Amino acid sequence: MEDQAASRESLGVESASKFPPPRSSSSGHRIPEGEPAQRQWSGDYGLSAGDRRFAFSRQSSFRQSFHRSQSDPQTPVSSQGNHSFRPYLSRSDSSISIPPWEIDGYGVGYSKFSLKGDGEGHQKLTVLQLMLSLVGAIRSGNRPMKRLALMISLNVAYSTAELLIGVLTGRVGLVSDAFHLTFGCGLLTFSLFSMAASRRKPDEVYTYGYKRLEVLSAFTNALFLLFMSFSLAVEALHAFIQDESEHKHYLIVSAVTNLLVNLLGVWFFRAYARVNIVYRKAEDMNYHSVCLHVLSDSIRSAGLILASWFLTLGVENAEVLCLGLVSVAVFMVVLPLFKATGGILLQMAPANVSPSAFSKCWRQVTALEDVSEVSQARFWELVPGHAIGSLLIQVKRGANDGPILHYVHGLYHDLGVQDLTVQMEYT
Amino acid sequence: MESPNSRSSQIIDVSVDVPGGVSGLDGNKICGGTTCRLSDSRTSSKDAKERSASMRKLLIAVFLCVIFMSIEVVGGIKANSLAILTDAAHLLSDVAAFAISLFSLWASGWEATPRQSYGFFRIEILGALVSIQLIWLLAGILVYEAIARLIHKTGDVQGVLMFAVAAFGLVVNIIMAVLLGHDHGHGGHDHGHHHDDHSHDHEHNVEHGHSHGISVTKHHSGNSKHKEECEPLLEHAESTSSQSACLKETKKKQRNVNVHSAYLHVLGDSIQSIGVMIGGAIIWYKPAWKVIDLVCTLVFSVIVLITTIKMLRNILEVLMESTPREIDATRLEKGLCELDSVVAIHELHVWAITVGKVLLACHVTITREADADTVLDKVIGYIKREFNISHVTIQIERQ
Numbered sequence: 001m002e003d004q005a006a007s008r009e010s011l012g013v014e015s016a017s018k019f020p021p022p023r024s025s026s027s028g029h030r031i032p033e034g035e036p037a038q039r040q041w042s043g044d045y046g047l048s049a050g051d052r053r054f055a056f057s058r059q060s061s062f063r064q065s066f067h068r069s070q071s072d073p074q075t076p077v078s079s080q081g082n083h084s085f086r087p088y089l090s091r092s093d094s095s096i097s098i099p100p101w102e103i104d105g106y107g108v109g110y111s112k113f114s115l116k117g118d119g120e121g122h123q124k125l126t127v128l129q130l131m132l133s134l135v136g137a138i139r140s141g142n143r144p145m146k147r148l149a150l151m152i153s154l155n156v157a158y159s160t161a162e163l164l165i166g167v168l169t170g171r172v173g174l175v176s177d178a179f180h181l182t183f184g185c186g187l188l189t190f191s192l193f194s195m196a197a198s199r200r201k202p203d204e205v206y207t208y209g210y211k212r213l214e215v216l217s218a219f220t221n222a223l224f225l226l227f228m229s230f231s232l233a234v235e236a237l238h239a240f241i242q243d244e245s246e247h248k249h250y251l252i253v254s255a256v257t258n259l260l261v262n263l264l265g266v267w268f269f270r271a272y273a274r275v276n277i278v279y280r281k282a283e284d285m286n287y288h289s290v291c292l293h294v295l296s297d298s299i300r301s302a303g304l305i306l307a308s309w310f311l312t313l314g315v316e317n318a319e320v321l322c323l324g325l326v327s328v329a330v331f332m333v334v335l336p337l338f339k340a341t342g343g344i345l346l347q348m349a350p351a352n353v354s355p356s357a358f359s360k361c362w363r364q365v366t367a368l369e370d371v372s373e374v375s376q377a378r379f380w381e382l383v384p385g386h387a388i389g390s391l392l393i394q395v396k397r398g399a400n401d402g403p404i405l406h407y408v409h410g411l412y413h414d415l416g417v418q419d420l421t422v423q424m425e426y427t
Numbered sequence: 428m429e430s431p432n433s434r435s436s437q438i439i440d441v442s443v444d445v446p447g448g449v450s451g452l453d454g455n456k457i458c459g460g461t462t463c464r465l466s467d468s469r470t471s472s473k474d475a476k477e478r479s480a481s482m483r484k485l486l487i488a489v490f491l492c493v494i495f496m497s498i499e500v501v502g503g504i505k506a507n508s509l510a511i512l513t514d515a516a517h518l519l520s521d522v523a524a525f526a527i528s529l530f531s532l533w534a535s536g537w538e539a540t541p542r543q544s545y546g547f548f549r550i551e552i553l554g555a556l557v558s559i560q561l562i563w564l565l566a567g568i569l570v571y572e573a574i575a576r577l578i579h580k581t582g583d584v585q586g587v588l589m590f591a592v593a594a595f596g597l598v599v600n601i602i603m604a605v606l607l608g609h610d611h612g613h614g615g616h617d618h619g620h621h622h623d624d625h626s627h628d629h630e631h632n633v634e635h636g637h638s639h640g641i642s643v644t645k646h647h648s649g650n651s652k653h654k655e656e657c658e659p660l661l662e663h664a665e666s667t668s669s670q671s672a673c674l675k676e677t678k679k680k681q682r683n684v685n686v687h688s689a690y691l692h693v694l695g696d697s698i699q700s701i702g703v704m705i706g707g708a709i710i711w712y713k714p715a716w717k718v719i720d721l722v723c724t725l726v727f728s729v730i731v732l733i734t735t736i737k738m739l740r741n742i743l744e745v746l747m748e749s750t751p752r753e754i755d756a757t758r759l760e761k762g763l764c765e766l767d768s769v770v771a772i773h774e775l776h777v778w779a780i781t782v783g784k785v786l787l788a789c790h791v792t793i794t795r796e797a798d799a800d801t802v803l804d805k806v807i808g809y810i811k812r813e814f815n816i817s818h819v820t821i822q823i824e825r826q
Contacts, residue, residue, distance in 0.1 A: 170578045179571045183564075204756050206749045207776045216746060223560055345746055346549045347780070349542045358541075376820075378544035382748065390788055390820040401799060402825060419774070421788040421820045426800045 137196035265294035586711025702727030
């Protein structure tokens with residue numbers, strides 16, 4: 001690759017400085033001068049504005065801002081431009097540089113809102129405090145939060161109504177549906193809470209901040225959806241064994257209402273209605289999980305309606321078929337999200353950086369004169385987009401550690417590893 | 428060196444620790460050599476022993492559960508009773524929870540790969556999280572069943588049958604709980620193992636050359652259950668390493684996360700069985716008071732949820748990469764700043780991979796003239812001594 005050749009040359013030729021010019025300083029803003037040629041950046045996935053894997057690409061306002069950002073080198077862009085290259089996941093990719101449709105509610109709310117707890121450690125908040133802070137958070141939250149709050153309240157109202165009607169009229173089907181909805185509401189409330197709580201600043205106990213909560217809530221949502229698909233499969237098996245298609249017609253009304261409410265939710269989060277999404281920040285996972293949740297609920301309701309329609313048509317085993325189909329569909333839809341969130345929680349290496357990029361950095365560090373060995377290189381992701389790593393370097397005695405540190409940090413910063421701890425040992 | 432067993436069967440080993448300065452290439456920085464991964468040979472053998480003991484327990488529990496479940500299924504089909512079949516389904520969920528715990532235990536022993544650079548220890552935590560979610564789900568299902576029982580007109584619900592089935596389930600669950608929670612029975616074997624491990628500890632101390640003086644450790648085989656008594660012969664300020672080694676062993680008596688979550692599952696089930704028994708007894712006695720059954724179930728479900736909260740909090744803290752409870756970050760920072768040549772500490776992060784395995788990363792700013800090597804040595808030694816964190820990455824920066 002060109003840059004490697006260039007760096008080797010500079011190593012040989014220049015005796016004054018032992019290192020190739022750093023690609024980006026630790027502040028991450030400067031565009032390095034004298035970049036010889038366009039660089040093939042192996043960590044980039046070569047996406048452009050029209051790429052539909054991005055959640056935001058459907059928003060027309062994003063396309064405008066993207067074209068604007070082509071001329072403005074401060075916002076992160078993909079590497080196909082002809083201007084000097086900037087790393088995609090850089091420190092300047094903060095919440096300020098997000099596309100406009102989020103800045104509306106988000107930018108304003110962000111500075112205003114802060115939960116009172118700072119540095120209190122493991123203090124327990126009372127329930128009342130939690131509720132009050134939640135209400136305050138929703139009011140100052142961004143648009144997805146408000147929409148989620150609206151959806152949750154709709155669902156809660158609907159499920160309590162269903163529960164009451166079911167208990168009073170003695171219909172078990174309504175009660176089971178109400179329970180299912182209540183579980184879902186509880187999960188959505190946890191998602192909402194994590195959206196609010198993840199904006200807290202890092203404190204002493206949670207030194208990395210609270211952003212992991214979003215990944216956690218996405219994981220819990222995905223887990224619940226997997227449980228739901230298993231239970232639907234069990235229900236299908238049950239219907240198959242029992243072979244009695246006693247059909248409960250009153251469930252149709254509830255299924256239709258459920259479908260409508262959930263389709264409204266899907267419309268709210270329509271930017272995330274995909275199975276495979278590239279996650280750029282923590283909220284992406286949370287929104288995606290909420291969208292998949294309402295999507296699966298609507299698939300389930302649609303399946304129930306379909307089953308009853310088939311039954312009236314006289315198709316045998318319609319319930320089994322439809323329930324089985326729904327179960328398989330939900331499972332396939334949720335599995336990528338589950339794997340991605342599980343990977344982050346298991347501290348896997350960052351998903352958007354290929355292993356060859358890491359080994360290339362390894363080789364570049366080992367190629368330095370004073371470095372004899374690099375070991376214990378560990379990388380993990382706190383949330384999508386924020387990678388953290390640690391490294392152990394054996395250096396010859398008497399070598400100047402400042403420039404080496406600087407170089408290694410710059411190297412890994414380009415990959416997107418923002419927080420790197422390098423331990424240098426002298427042999 | 429061990430003296431032969433005396434009348435009170437004490438095993439005494441005396442080891443002399445070489446004073447510091449013998450660091451050589453190893454020193455204290457590269458723990459166990461250049462191949463130090465998160466589990467070097469010493470800790471991995473301890474881990475493996477603990478893991479196989481836990482796996483054995485869980486395997487026995489699964490086996491028993493499957494036997495009881497098949498008894499119930501056969502009985503339920505013969506008697507054509509939905510209640511018995513429902514209880515069999517609950518036992519099936521127990522089996523599922525045990526299976527999750529077994530899988531997590533087995534998976535956490537896998538070797539680290541480049542993609543999973545910290546090893547697979549986190550799988551334990553995720554498995555425990557899934558287990559607890561299952562408990563919550565089951566509590567919800569039981570409440571739903573209670574409401575369904577309420578709705579169905581009288582005549583469907585037989586108090587006697589409910590009571591009998593719940594009693595049987597309770598007995599099964601209590602056997603399981605005793606099996607999973609029982610730590611004392613293997614005291615004899617454990618002491619044997621601890622003897623090996625303790626001598627390894629002393630070897631390690633010799634390598635690292637940190638502790639001074641002679642420490643005598645007596646192992647009382649048989650009687651003392653939870654504490655090893657370590658009496659340093661010479662009261663030396665630096666002998667805290669042997670004390671911390673002893674601390675490690677008393678802490679090891681903490682149950683493994685997965686066994687603990689399976690235990691919680693079984694405990695929750697037995698609490699629910701008690702609730703159903705009370706409900707069945709009430710319905711048997713006075714079939715008109717069906718609402719009490721629902722109230723009972725609700726109360727007991729809430730109790731079950733409360734038992735899971737402590738474990739859930741621990742899991743959440745690990746998953747959020749927060750500072751573990753036993754480490755006081757302010758004291759750590761202050762202590763590090765007080766070391767000479769250290770100007771400032773920043774970006775201090777302490778987090779746990781799983782309960783018990785703690786890592787630390789920080790940036791230390793030192794004065795311009797100081798020797799980075801000695802400062803690194805001191806910092807790592809301090810952290811290891813005071814807080815017993817052995818996997819540490821320190822970045823030394825000059826002012």
